[in-house]
Amino acid sequence: xxxxxxxxxxxxxxxxxxxxxxxxxxxxxxxxxxxxxxxxxxxxxxxxxxxxxxxxxxxxxxxxxxxxxxxxxxxxxxxxxxxxxxxxxxxxxxxxxxxxxxxxxxxxxxxxxxxxxxxxxxxxxxxxxxxxxxxxxxxxxxxxxxxxxxxxxxxxxxxxxxxxxxxxxxxxxxxxxxxxxxxxxxxxxxxxxxxxxxxxxxxxxxxxxxxxxxxxxxxxxxxxxxxxxxxxxxxxxxxxxxxxxxxxxxxxxxxxxxxxxxxxxxxxxxxxxxxxxxxxxxxxxxxxxxxxxxxxxxxxxxxxxxxxxxxxxxxxxxxxxxxxxxxxxxxxxxxxxxxxxxxxxxxxxxxxxxxxxxxxxxxxxxxxxxxxxxxxxxxxxxxxxxxxxxxxxxxxxxxxxxxxxxxxxxxxxxxxxxxxxxxxxxxxxxxxxxxxxxxxxxxxxxxxxxxxxxxxxxxxxxxxxxxxxxxxxxxxxxxxxxxxxxxxxxxxxxxxxxxxxxxxx
Amino acid sequence: xxxxxxxxxxxxxxxxxxxxxxxxxxxxxxxxxxxxxxxxxxxxxxxxxxxxxxxxxxxxxxxxxxxxxxxxxxxxxxxxxxxxxxxxxxxxxxxxxxxxxxxxxxxxxxxxxxxxxxxxxxxxxxxxxxxxx
Numbered sequence: 308x309x310x311x312x313x314x315x316x317x318x319x320x321x322x323x324x325x326x327x328x329x330x331x332x333x334x335x336x337x338x339x340x341x342x343x344x345x346x347x348x349x350x351x352x353x354x355x356x357x358x359x360x361x362x363x364x365x366x367x368x369x370x371x372x373x374x375x376x377x378x379x380x381x382x383x384x385x386x387x388x389x390x391x392x393x394x395x396x397x398x399x400x401x402x403x404x405x406x407x408x409x410x411x412x413x414x415x416x417x418x419x420x421x422x423x424x425x426x427x428x429x430x431x432x433x434x435x436x437x438x439x440x441x442x443x444x445x446x447x448x449x450x451x452x453x454x455x456x457x458x459x460x461x462x463x464x465x466x467x468x469x470x471x472x473x474x475x476x477x478x479x480x481x482x483x484x485x486x487x488x489x490x491x492x493x494x495x496x497x498x499x500x501x502x503x504x505x506x507x508x509x510x511x512x513x514x515x516x517x518x519x520x521x522x523x524x525x526x527x528x529x530x531x532x533x534x535x536x537x538x539x540x541x542x543x544x545x546x547x548x549x550x551x552x553x554x555x556x557x558x559x560x561x562x563x564x565x566x567x568x569x570x571x572x573x574x575x576x577x578x579x580x581x582x583x584x585x586x587x588x589x590x591x592x593x594x595x596x597x598x599x600x601x602x603x604x605x606x607x608x609x610x611x612x613x614x615x616x617x618x619x620x621x622x623x624x625x626x627x628x629x630x631x632x633x634x635x636x637x638x639x640x641x642x643x644x645x646x647x648x649x650x651x652x653x654x655x656x657x658x659x660x661x662x663x664x665x666x667x668x669x670x671x672x673x674x675x676x677x678x679x680x681x682x683x684x685x686x687x688x689x690x691x692x693x694x695x696x697x698x699x700x701x702x703x704x705x706x707x708x709x710x711x712x713x714x715x716x717x718x719x720x721x722x723x724x725x726x727x728x729x730x731x732x733x734x735x736x737x738x739x740x741x742x743x744x745x746x747x748x749x750x751x752x753x754x755x756x757x758x759x760x761x762x763x764x765x766x767x768x769x770x771x772x773x774x775x776x777x778x779x780x781x782x783x784x785x786x787x788x789x790x791x792x793x794x795x796x797x798x799x800x801x802x803x804x805x806x807x808x809x810x811x812x
Numbered sequence: 813x814x815x816x817x818x819x820x821x822x823x824x825x826x827x828x829x830x831x832x833x834x835x836x837x838x839x840x841x842x843x844x845x846x847x848x849x850x851x852x853x854x855x856x857x858x859x860x861x862x863x864x865x866x867x868x869x870x871x872x873x874x875x876x877x878x879x880x881x882x883x884x885x886x887x888x889x890x891x892x893x894x895x896x897x898x899x900x901x902x903x904x905x906x907x908x909x910x911x912x913x914x915x916x917x918x919x920x921x922x923x924x925x926x927x928x929x930x931x932x933x934x935x936x937x938x939x940x941x942x943x944x945x
Contacts, residue, residue: 392910392911392912392913393869393872393910393911394872394910394912396872396873396876397872397875397876398879401875401876401879401891404875404887404891405875405891405894405895406895407891407895408891408892408894408895408896409895409898409899410899411899411900413933414898414899414900416933417902417903418898418903418906419924420903420916420921420924420925421903421906421907421910421912421914422907422912422913422914422915422916423915423916425912426916426924436932436933437932437933438932439932439933440932443932449932
């Protein structure tokens with residue numbers, strides 16, 4: 308049975324016994340944290356315990372009347388109809404079935420305030436939660452009320468902040484509430500002092516792991532080796548994890564997760580926070596998580612050795628994303644060890660590889676099917692052509708919002724012999740000629756999508772290019788907003804296919 | 813002890829006569845398999861017919877009875893319709909219309925509301941994939 312460690316963590320300020328105080332800001336309202344003997348934490352525990360006790364015994368189809376029945380109805384008007392609890396005749400199982408059909412999980416939270424029985428039941432239904440207050444977890448209440456959680460996001464609770472005050476910082480990777488005093492933060496929005504310390508986080512994670520054994524997806528910040536180890540041991544179903552502000556030493560125990568398949572490591576995010584995961588951490592990861600299928604590395608240091616280790620030890624790795632990397636030059640050749648890699652994504656990188664080394668030593672990923680380049684700086688020809696060389700067997704290339712991709716850099720793409728699909732968006736330096744000279748060498752091209760590439764002009768269209776377009780299965784041609792191509796190609800019999808057909812104007 | 817004169821009577825203490833009749837009526841027309849053959853619109857139409865003129869309590873009574881009798885389709889629909897009725901409704905509304913008495917003490921309720929607002933929020937799986945710039 309759970310023993311919520313409420314005693315340790317209740318903040319001291321609320322436990323002083325004394326008279327009820329009025330809220331300072333709203334004198335007419337009672338202070339939300341009244342200082343009296345019955346404090347909110349205890350009241351809550353009591354509420355949950357009572358809810359459990361009063362739950363009627365459930366067999367399917369039984370009609371055990373609810374024990375705390377509303378025989379004395381406060382509703383004097385109509386004693387029979389509305390005031391009798393019409394759900395009292397339903398067993399727990401049946402009521403759970405009804406709740407289970409509610410489309411919005413947030414309704415469960417609202418419903419848990421209705422009465423004790425509903426509180427206990429709705430808690431069981433909640434599968435996914437985002438924690439905002441660390442104390443709610445470490446007091447044990449979270450795992451007590453929501454034992455069937457499958458998914459939990461703890462990141463926001465790991466950053467110290469006052470209740471709902473402060474600025475909310477959110478981007479694609481993280482969402483946290485910042486306290487004031489940003490200006491003193493030496494270039495990062497969140498420093499180490501702003502986070503709850505590792506030891507306390509580990510303790511909270513331990514409590515979580517003891518109570519919620521069905522977890523499949525967890526997002527954590529600043530967790531340590533002990534916390535991770537415990538989590539891995541207790542939650543055997545855990546498949547997906549996101550680790551913010553992690554470091555090498557925490558990753559020592561990542562091997563305790565036997566079923567981990569999807570991992571996102573975010574040691575650092577530019578301007579937000581910075582920790583370090585280097586080759587050491589990557590090697591722990593490689594040795595510990597043999598079943599990894601999808602890996603995202605955000606802001607990781609490391610080099611060829613780390614990537615090689617992962618490639619060699621994780622044979623099931625199919626998807627790798629490298630985001631804002633800080634790796635040393637030469638890491639690209641480590642990719643060839645990822646023999647089953649199907650998708651490679653490179654995102655928000657200031658450089659691809661500063662010193663990739665000679666082409667002969669690069670190797671390639673033979674199973675690769677998709678290469679995604681998003682929001683990268685692609686000025687270094689050597690790095691880009693090394694990347695293209697490693698990915699020479701790719702079938703689909705997507706380039707989105709990349710700077711510096713001009714004709715000479717793009718020329719390296721001629722190495723893609725088997726490519727079938729190209730999508731270019733927001734590549735403003737590439738010219739029609741540069742594009743044409745590459746795609747003419749691609750014999751298997753079937754799909755082409757060119758959107759918002761301002762240097763590609765319809766007026767530079769050649770007959771050869773038009774012929775090439777006519778054999779494509781799919782074409783989306785909108786390099787600028789007023790493309791005349793569709794008008795001039797009307798009636799040439801280019802095949803149309805669903806939503807990707809040529810748009811008429 | 814003499815033999816029972818009517819040997820085919822099975823007492824159903826949990827189900828009242830009216831509800832029983834309704835469910836039997838449904839089961840006479842459709843079996844599990846035959847109902848699944850309908851398209852989504854047809855299913856909806858037939859369920860609407862069946863549940864026409866149902867008051868709030870009726871859904872729950874039907875749910876209970878059909879659960880007992882193993883009438884799966886009626887059970888699913890009755891549960892679904894009950895859920896639809898309480899969708900997006902506030903705590904006070906639910907208490908009033910379902911006739912549920914609030915058995916939290918004021919302190920407990922206050923504390924729960926507090927925690928609810930700032931200790932956690934339930935997340936729909938879709939939320940995680942939204943791009944927030």
